[in-house]
Amino acid sequence: MQKIYFNLIMLTFCLISCLAYSNVPRNVKLHADSNGNAIVLWTLNKPHTVIQTTVLPNEGAWTPITEFEIQGVNCENPKFAMNNSGNAVLIWSTVESGVRKLYGASYTLSINAWSSPEQITSNKETVIDEYEVKLLDNEMMFITWNSHWDRKKETTAHVLVNTLGKWKGARAISK
Numbered sequence: 499m500q501k502i503y504f505n506l507i508m509l510t511f512c513l514i515s516c517l518a519y520s521n522v523p524r525n526v527k528l529h530a531d532s533n534g535n536a537i538v539l540w541t542l543n544k545p546h547t548v549i550q551t552t553v554l555p556n557e558g559a560w561t562p563i564t565e566f567e568i569q570g571v572n573c574e575n576p577k578f579a580m581n582n583s584g585n586a587v588l589i590w591s592t593v594e595s596g597v598r599k600l601y602g603a604s605y606t607l608s609i610n611a612w613s614s615p616e617q618i619t620s621n622k623e624t625v626i627d628e629y630e631v632k633l634l635d636n637e638m639m640f641i642t643w644n645s646h647w648d649r650k651k652e653t654t655a656h657v658l659v660n661t662l663g664k665w666k667g668a669r670a671i672s673k
Contacts, residue, residue: 523550527578535584535607539576547572549590555607556584564612566603568592573601579633583607585662587639589618589631598625600643604663616665618658623647637662 523540530536534556541547542565549566566573571592578588584607592599600618605611619625623645632640641658655672658665 525576527576529578529580529586531580531582531584533582533584535580537578537580537586537605539578539588541573541576546570547574549573549576549588551588551605551612553605553607553610555610561610566590566601566612566615568594568601568615577629577631579631579639581633581635581637583635583637585633585637587631587633587641587662588612589629589641591625591629596624597621600625600629600641602631602641602665604639606662613663618665618668619643619645619656622649626653633662641668 521542521544523542526538526540528536528538536554537551539549539551542550546567551564553561566588571594573590573592576588576590578586580586586605587602588605589600589602592601601615602618603615604613618641625643626646627644629641629643639660639662642656644653644655646653652673654670656668657671658668660667
């Protein structure tokens with residue numbers, strides 16, 4: 499009988515804990531440039547974890563929330579960079595069929611809009627370590643990550659250097 503009560507208490511605790519964190523903003527991050535533009539992002543647990551952002555243009559009002567979701571998977575560990583033009587790059591990872599992939603989106607202040615998410619890494623590699631992103635004032639973005647290639651049995655460091663919002667051209671920089 500005690501075991502049944504204990505199991506019921508544990509089940510209740512687990513359900514309350516899960517419900518307490520659903521639809522609650524988590525991991526809030528802020529970037530601002532020297533011109534007074536700001537971007538805030540956070541994750542939100544729905545059926546799957548999504549990323550939400552809002553932008554405050556200099557002397558403007560907060561924009562409506564933009565949500566990034568890759569259907570059926572969690573969007574994890576978002577990172578972003580902003581330059582002094584108010585433009586930004588956002589990257590995050592997902593795990594799909596056992597493969598950790600990177601996705602990205604870019605924000606352009608002049609049109610006050612985010613691009614649609616695009617997959618950065620290939621389906622043949624899995625991201626194994628942290629990844630980083632930088633955006634320079636000349637709109638050049640730099641993204642680095644480490645990948646394991648199962649078929650090749652090798653792990654390599656990669657870099658993508660391109661203009662804001664251009665997601666092709668990644669290359670291995672190690673062997």
